[in-house]
Amino acid sequence: MSRERRASKPLRPIARPRLYEQLVEQLVEHIEDAGLSPGDRLPPERELASQLGVSRVSIGQALVALEVQGIIDVRHGEGAVLLETRPEQQVIASLRAHQRRLPEIIEAREALEVKLAELAAQRRTDEDMAAIDEALAFMAAEIDEGGRGEGGDERFHAAVTAAGHSGLLADMMKELSPLILESRIESLAQPGRPKDSLAGHRRIAEAIRSGDGDAAATAMLAHLRLVSDVAVLRWDPDEPEASAT
Amino acid sequence: MSRERRASKPLRPIARPRLYEQLVEQLVEHIEDAGLSPGDRLPPERELASQLGVSRVSIGQALVALEVQGIIDVRHGEGAVLLETRPEQQVIASLRAHQRRLPEIIEAREALEVKLAELAAQRRTDEDMAAIDEALAFMAAEIDEGGRGEGGDERFHAAVTAAGHSGLLADMMKELSPLILESRIESLAQPGRPKDSLAGHRRIAEAIRSGDGDAAATAMLAHLRLVSDVAVLRWDPDEPEASAT
DNA sequence: ATTGGTTTAGTGGACTAGCCTCTAGGAGAG
DNA sequence: CTCTCCTAGAGGCTAGTCCACTAAACCAAT
Structure with a gap:
């Protein structure tokens, strides 16, 4: 024994x-x-x-x-x-189910990314922080060269998502991001927007670096609000929202 | 043959x-x-x-x-x-299957429901508000009769989700809710918890009634924090490492 | 009488070896 | 080219066997 x-x-x-x-x-x-x-x-x-x-x-x-x-x-x-019926993937499958209207996509993005920013501030490793900084640098370089910084923007949000260390939320973001892409391009096409967006990223990054979850969430929310005001968020009670399967 | x-x-x-x-x-x-x-x-x-x-x-x-x-x-x-047989069979099954990911489910729930509470405050119709009030009354009655209020709890969150009028978020919640059910039952089994939970619901409902999105989001967050911290800590006394932070 | 160790009956855990049935795909007949 | 038939390889299920664990009965020392 x-x-x-x-x-x-x-x-x-x-x-x-x-x-x-x-x-x-x-x-x-x-x-x-x-x-x-x-x-x-x-x-x-x-x-x-x-x-x-x-x-x-x-x-x-x-x-x-x-x-x-x-x-x-x-x-x-x-x-x-x-x-493919694993529970986590059922959640994701629902995202894939229908083509969604842009306002709903933006709402879902806010829900997920604000939470992910908070988690990232609490959980980020040094490697995560390095990836975030690298994305910032990449976007800055893109803008310096006259670009609009889509690549850096995508990298930044991916890095924050990774830093959140939440598998389920990350999977949901992975499915949502292709849908986000269209709004991203539209937003960054507006004059002065790339620089504003980069500044927003920097504020988020600093909040994550300092480990302040609330500040990170707030900064992310402000950033997303700025970015998505291209598409007017309007909701009409008479228009039925697409329901599920 | x-x-x-x-x-x-x-x-x-x-x-x-x-x-x-x-x-x-x-x-x-x-x-x-x-x-x-x-x-x-x-x-x-x-x-x-x-x-x-x-x-x-x-x-x-x-x-x-x-x-x-x-x-x-x-x-x-x-x-x-x-x-324990009864209708909770399925619940226990999925809880066992996904027990490792329970923290991630709670995170996802926070992300979605906080946003939904905010949207509900901005978009709720009178019918939505009536459904929310009805859920509150139902839960109060359950508790008065000595129950734990699971039915009212579920109705309340479903009503808030509906009041958010965001099809995509609602669909995601629909997939997530079976997984949430597990933590709901765990939480409401705590002595005094049903009444605390009901009080939290009332605060959320009032914020939604007054149309204050930020207050609704804050109240929902506080409520979910209260509810889920028990679910993670008190899983199975026989398996000490189950909390898996 | 209480305590603590030992034995034992009964139960699940797992393996080996073998045969059966089903599916898919290739070979051959037409 | 089409159809039929055959076969390799996959899972389905069984019998038989041994091991490990649990609980309860038993027994001895205190």
Whole structure:
């Protein structure tokens, strides 16, 4: 009985048994690492069993668990195919569902990015901060050369999103950003706008650097308001908003 | 090939493969028929296998499926014990499946609902306001009767979301809300929490009524902070590392 | 009588070896 | 070119076997 005694942490209820649970984790990890997409097939059970050093029975249990969770569909004679119903991705799928009207896109962007700026201020690593600074420099160079700074703008927002270290919010932003692109180009085409936008970025960056979440959120909100006033935010009670599936 | 049609009933969608799925159904049926309650144990695997005429492996797969769905907890050396069935089955299932990402779900919820509260204050119609008030009254009644007010809580947040009149944000919330349900139940189980939550709702409602977007956003943020801090801290006393900051 | 260790029956955990069924795709007949 | 048939390879399920864990009964020392 080499039980407990470690004394490092206060009495953890031992490790955890349940082989299939560990296999589920490894399989999910493998799916992400290998970049498998919906429709792709997992390796055959026999191969998984030999590679992971377990029996086919245990692999089978893990596949049952994944199937119950709606991550894969196991088809007799064909294999285990990925389907895209993981909860996080269902959220994202709703973004993809319909072509959205610009005002709604801007609202969603505000909701997500303001929160991400706050989180970024609280969680950013030095690497995150370096990426943000690099994006600022890149945008400044673009403007110096007479450009409008779209590339730097996109990099900046991507860097802030990454610094927020929230996988779900980041995934949602990743789906939203293509829709944002059109408003970005339109906004930066206005005279004097690139410089204003860059100044806004700098304020956000400084708030993130100082770790002040509220200030970062405020700065991001002000920036987004400035950027999106090209499209007049107007809402008409009589016009039904596109509802979901 | 004994795949004949029989022509007895019009086109049944083939038979149903997947033995473990049928076993799950039979087991659930047995649980209900036998009137088993939380804490009771299922018959031993060997007995189930012989009674149902299948192998222990198949029984094992069925038990894995039930465990993933949060209906039973299979304990080594002890047996398969029922845990809280009822409508919360699904909730527990998804909570177990995504417990690692619960903090991220809470972050996403904050991002969306704070923005929605702000929009609701700006756009709410009288009908929206009536729905919000009705949700408040419903929750108050639930609490008066000794309940925890989950129903009213859900109605309230749904009403605020609707009052935001942003289709995209509403769709995102619709996908997120099943995941939120988990933390809702956890939170409202805290002593005194339902009343605190209701008070928070009233503050949000008043801000929306007065059309003050900033106040609504602030009130919603404070409310969500209150509600979710419990959800993260108090997950499963048996698993100390579950809080995963 | 209480405490603490030991034994034991029963249960789930996992593996091996094997055979069956299904699917997809290629070979061959027409 | 089209269709049929065959087959390789995938999952489905089983039987048999052994190991690990839990709880309760049992027993001994205090």
